[in-house]
Amino acid sequence: MPQTRRTYRGMSAEERQAERRKQLLAAGLELFGTRGITATRVDDICAEAGLTKRYFYENFSSLDELLLAVVEDVLADLTARVVPVIASSGWRNPRPMLSTFIGAMLDDPRLVRLLVIETHSGALVRQRHQFIERAIDVWLEAAPDRDRDPSLLQTQRLLAHAYAGAVGEVAVAWASGRITMSAEEIIDHLERIFRRIAPQAG
Amino acid sequence: MPQTRRTYRGMSAEERQAERRKQLLAAGLELFGTRGITATRVDDICAEAGLTKRYFYENFSSLDELLLAVVEDVLADLTARVVPVIASSGWRNPRPMLSTFIGAMLDDPRLVRLLVIETHSGALVRQRHQFIERAIDVWLEAAPDRDRDPSLLQTQRLLAHAYAGAVGEVAVAWASGRITMSAEEIIDHLERIFRRIAPQAG
DNA sequence: ACGATCTGACACGAGGGAGTGTCAATATGG
DNA sequence: CCATATTGACACTCCCTCGTGTCAGATCGT
Numbered sequence: 001m002p003q004t005r006r007t008y009r010g011m012s013a014e015e016r017q018a019e020r021r022k023q024l025l026a027a028g029l030e031l032f033g034t035r036g037i038t039a040t041r042v043d044d045i046c047a048e049a050g051l052t053k054r055y056f057y058e059n060f061s062s063l064d065e066l067l068l069a070v071v072e073d074v075l076a077d078l079t080a081r082v083v084p085v086i087a088s089s090g091w092r093n094p095r096p097m098l099s100t101f102i103g104a105m106l107d108d109p110r111l112v113r114l115l116v117i118e119t120h121s122g123a124l125v126r127q128r129h130q131f132i133e134r135a136i137d138v139w140l141e142a143a144p145d146r147d148r149d150p151s152l153l154q155t156q157r158l159l160a161h162a163y164a165g166a167v168g169e170v171a172v173a174w175a176s177g178r179i180t181m182s183a184e185e186i187i188d189h190l191e192r193i194f195r196r197i198a199p200q201a202g
Numbered sequence: 203m204p205q206t207r208r209t210y211r212g213m214s215a216e217e218r219q220a221e222r223r224k225q226l227l228a229a230g231l232e233l234f235g236t237r238g239i240t241a242t243r244v245d246d247i248c249a250e251a252g253l254t255k256r257y258f259y260e261n262f263s264s265l266d267e268l269l270l271a272v273v274e275d276v277l278a279d280l281t282a283r284v285v286p287v288i289a290s291s292g293w294r295n296p297r298p299m300l301s302t303f304i305g306a307m308l309d310d311p312r313l314v315r316l317l318v319i320e321t322h323s324g325a326l327v328r329q330r331h332q333f334i335e336r337a338i339d340v341w342l343e344a345a346p347d348r349d350r351d352p353s354l355l356q357t358q359r360l361l362a363h364a365y366a367g368a369v370g371e372v373a374v375a376w377a378s379g380r381i382t383m384s385a386e387e388i389i390d391h392l393e394r395i396f397r398r399i400a401p402q403a404g
Numbered sequence: 405a406c407g408a409t410c411t412g413a414c415a416c417g418a419g420g421g422a423g424t425g426t427c428a429a430t431a432t433g434g
Numbered sequence: 435c436c437a438t439a440t441t442g443a444c445a446c447t448c449c450c451t452c453g454t455g456t457c458a459g460a461t462c463g464t
Contacts, residue, residue, distance in 0.1 A: 004408085004409075004463090005409090006408090006410075006461085006462055006463070007462075007463095008409090008410065008411085008461065008462070009461085016410090038240055038323070038324075041450090041451065041452090042451080042452070042453085043451080043452095051412090052412055052413070052414095053452090053453075053454090054411085054412080054454095055411090055412095057453070057454085063452095117322040117323055118322075118323070120319040120320075120322050120374075121238055121240070121319055121320070122240075129378075129380070154381070154382065154383060155391065157380075157381060158372060158375075158381055158383070159391070159395075161371050161375045161380075162368035162369075162371060162372050162391075162395055163368065164371055165367040165368045165369070165370050165371020165372065165374075166363075166364035166365065166367045166368040166371075166399075167364075167367070168367050168371065169363050169367020169370065170360060170363050170364050170367065172322075172363075172367075173360075173363045176327075176331075178331070178359075179356070179359060179360055179363065180356065181360065189357065189360050189361070189364075190364070193361075193364055193399060196398040196399060197395060197398060197399070206433095206438085207439085208431085208432055208433070208438090208439055208440075209432080209433095210431065210432075210439090210440065210441085211431085215440095218440095243420090243421065243422090244422065244423085245421080245422095253442090254441085254442055254443070254444090255422090255423075255424090256424095256441080256442080257441090257442095259423070264422090265422095
């Protein structure tokens with residue numbers, strides 16, 4: 001083990017490690033988001049990142065740990081984009097929020113693969129669940145008469161799941177070229193579906 | 203290689219092989235539908251079926267081949283249940299069809315796992331795609347003014363995908379205990395969503 | 405310039421699963 | 435009862451991947 005920490009290429013030891021971590025996260029997003037999780041090996045990640053296994057295990061103890069970090073990163077980035085849009089456009093007009101969220105996925109097919117397809121099995125089900133639950137909570141918080149009728153709350157939870165599934169499936173179909181529309185048109189349709197599904201919304 | 207075919211336990215060679223194939227298919231549905239595809243090994247299938255690898259490779263050349271056969275079987279069984287319901291109840295009333303199809307999944311969580319979760323990746327995407335496309339075709343065939351407006355056809359394809367995703371996600375949420383409702387209530391809600399999403403339907 | 409640290413390429417053993425082969429035990433037809 | 439088909443258990447090899455170790459060369463502090 002090293003006795004002193006020196007600077008290399010104008011970067012401190014911590015900066016270099018953080019840089020390598022970023023490269024590994026980027027490689028993870030690329031490979032997990034294209035060829036998929038099960039088809040991705042540690043050596044593939046290293047090759048994609050331009051690093052060696054030494055630095056992989058410096059930052060992550062396993063592929064699963066990298067995977068969780070990648071998804072966490074992506075979700076944090078998405079929420080960071082959506083939150084200010086909600087704050088500025090309000091709740092009565094869901095279009096900006098839907099446009100931001102869905103548009104981000106349509107712009108990057110890797111997000112579709114990672115967030116919709118791959119999160120169905122393995123260690124990501126927990127994150128998928130938590131994300132949907134948070135979205136439901138945020139949504140219910142904006143509902144006018146929440147916790148008035150408990151069965152209505154269950155209904156809205158079901159509707160939220162249904163809409164999440166609808167968006168995901170459409171995104172998958174679009175990403176695989178089975179729907180020939182512009183992103184704007186797709187967002188239009190999904191917004192319309194949202195208005196039809198969500199009770200007393202917009 | 204055997205020179206003559208003898209009967210064992212009152213069954214001919216072909217009957218015995220067919221019996222073993224059934225056992226393997228049942229084992230596949232059970233394991234693929236519970237622990238998942240990637241967590242299932244050839245030896246697991248054999249143990250579940252009460253057979254040895256010899257008879258696995260007698261019927262299938264790989265796990266993927268068994269998997270395709272299992273899904274094909276399940277889908278054939280589902281369509282065999284749905285088709286007569288459609289024939290007897292007609293198109294204007296989608297409830298019986300939805301009830302049959304969705305009810306089958308709610309009755310057997312393995313179907314949810316196999317058809318909704320596991321079909322997102324690997325060799326099953328093709329079958330998932332084909333099944334949805336067939337459902338879309340069947341549905342469009344019943345639409346009053348099909349192929350009148352090509353853009354309307356694209357719209358209906360999108361709506362079909364959206365509804366398929368909605369049903370799948372709700373089924374997953376129900377199978378994992380995140381929605382506490384009776385199957386009847388869930389079918390009610392999904393039928394209502396269907397009526398709201400599908401244009402001029404029901 | 406020199407010693408120590410950092411880096412990258414590769415070697416190595418461990419572990420698990422696929423696919424095949426072996427062999428004794430069992431059941432059958434004659 | 436005997437020869438043979440059939441079966442089940444298991445050993446065996448091969449290959450892939452993980453995680454760690456090794457070592458020469460590059461880079462920095464002094």
